[in-house]
Amino acid sequence: MSTMLEVSGLSHRYGAGAKAHTAVNDLSFTVEAGQLASIVGPSGCGKSTLLRCVAGLTPPTEGTVSLHGDRVSGVPDDLAVVFQDYSRSLFPWLSVQKNVEFPLRWRPISRAERRKRAAEALEHVGLSAVGGKYPWQLSGGMQQRVSIARALASRPSLLLMDEPFASVDAQTRFELEDLTRRVQREEGSTILVVTHDIDESVYLSDRVLVLSKSPASIVADLPVGLPAERDQITTRESAEFVTLRGEVARLLHGGTPTSAQSSAAATAASDAAEWELAERAKNVTGSKTAS
Ligand SMILES: Nc1ncnc2c1ncn2[C@@H]1O[C@H](COP(=O)(O)OP(=O)(O)OP(=O)(O)O)[C@@H](O)[C@H]1O
Incomplete structure (x- = not known):
């Protein structure tokens, strides 16, 4: 270990x-x-x-x-945080898929790779079907799943x-x-x-x-x-x-x-x-x- x-x-x-x-x-x-x-x-x-x-x-x-x-x-690149207040940590004007992709914009990866990682993370939390919806169209538990997917998409060393x-x-x-x-x-x-x-x-x-x-x-x-x-x-x-x-x-x-x-x-x-x-x-x- x-x-x-x-x-x-x-x-x-x-x-x-x-x-x-x-x-x-x-x-x-x-x-x-x-x-x-x-x-x-x-x-x-x-x-x-x-x-x-x-x-x-x-x-x-x-x-x-x-x-x-x-x-x-400073905040390490390979660290992600999930907060209690999912309603304030997701952007209401972005779709679920775009919310998950968002932090990856600062990574040296292609747009296609960003999409792929976000889709994989959403699949991981059982939300593949709602990538096109907006956070406010989801239940609280689903929104917190989106926050978890967003954290996972960056493949953090520490969550x-x-x-x-x-x-x-x-x-x-x-x-x-x-x-x-x-x-x-x-x-x-x-x-x-x-x-x-x-x-x-x-x-x-x-x-x-x-x-x-x-x-x-x-x-x-x-x-x-x-x-x-x-x-x-x-x-x-x-x-x-x-x-x-x-x-x-x-x-x-x-x-x-x-x-x-x-x-x-x-x-x-x-x-x-x-x-x-x-x-x-x-x-x-x-x-x-x-x-
Ligand atoms: N920015 C700040 N300035 C001054 N004091 C602060 C600040 N942030 C927290 N504190 C104080 O530091 C102590 C610890 O706060 P902290 O929020 O870390 O505790 P916590 O265990 O997370 O609290 P909770 O369980 O209520 O979420 C508290 O007395 C709090 O009032």
């Missing part, structure tokens, strides 16, 4: 002097290539600030962010998602969570998701980073040893899921990490996650070779 994202000693302060407010305090973590990690933390703890620093939108006050070894000092399913209904949320996991498996994508939702953090991820109250620091880094194939009903009912969600909830409510997390159980879960990633990498390589 290679490291895709490395966050090292990252702090961010807004303002200066007596009015300075530290939003993020000395955060360090890595995300391996092909991994889906989620960040969960109390409201206002600094999650969006962290994501903005990772995306190169906000320079950290201290510390560094590196993407596949390159220091981030950041900031509360991506917070504005859709519960059923659509489940569908989009499953879509995200499918994309990760099929594309071998590296994904970092910020969420308020404890269950979502466990269901989606290979790993959950639990943040403290403001200023954000890492309270725990929990491997999720659930099977790769997840199901919205049976996975959420499983003993492993219930235990993990309970642990995340406990940590969010100020609990300290238990010895169990550093014990053989955590090691086994981490081994399982590594194995799963290796299998996924093999599948991706296999499917790319076959195509």
Whole structure:
């Protein structure tokens, strides 16, 4: 496994002097290539600030962010972000297909290639049939799928998602969570998701980073040893899921990490996650070779 994202000693302060407010305090973590990690933390703890620093939108006050070894000092070309508010991130005057193509205009690729990539990304999210429609003709869940397709079309090394399913209904949320996991498996994508939702953090991820109250620091880094194939009903009912969600909830409510997390159980879960990633990498390589 290679490291895709490395966050090292990252702090961010807004303002200066007596009015300075530290939003993020000395955060360090890595995300391996092909991994889906989620960040969960109390409201206002600094999650969006962290994501903005990772995306190169906000320079950290201290510390560094590196993407596949390159220091981030602006928005990297091979990074894409999906925001919560799909209605504001899509252009209403452009068709769905043109919305997905839009960020590719700055890439050194032909128009035909842009069209092809956008069509492929729309197919990936199950929206091939609506490329000619406008965003406002689609449901909220479909619009968020368009945002995901737009992010995928640029074939990012790292996909950041900031509360991506917070504005859709519960059923659509489940569908989009499953879509995200499918994309990760099929594309071998590296994904970092910020969420308020404890269950979502466990269901989606290979790993959950639990943040403290403001200023954000890492309270725990929990491997999720659930099977790769997840199901919205049976996975959420499983003993492993219930235990993990309970642990995340406990940590969010100020609990300290238990010895169990550093014990053989955590090691086994981490081994399982590594194995799963290796299998996924093999599948991706296999499917790319076959195509
Ligand atoms: N531009 C800014 N100027 C000053 N303070 C800010 C700015 N942006 C955020 N903050 C403060 O930094 C802290 C962290 O904010 P941030 O939005 O990163 O938290 P969050 O965890 O994403 O919040 P939420 O869960 O509510 O989305 C908050 O106290 C917020 O008021």
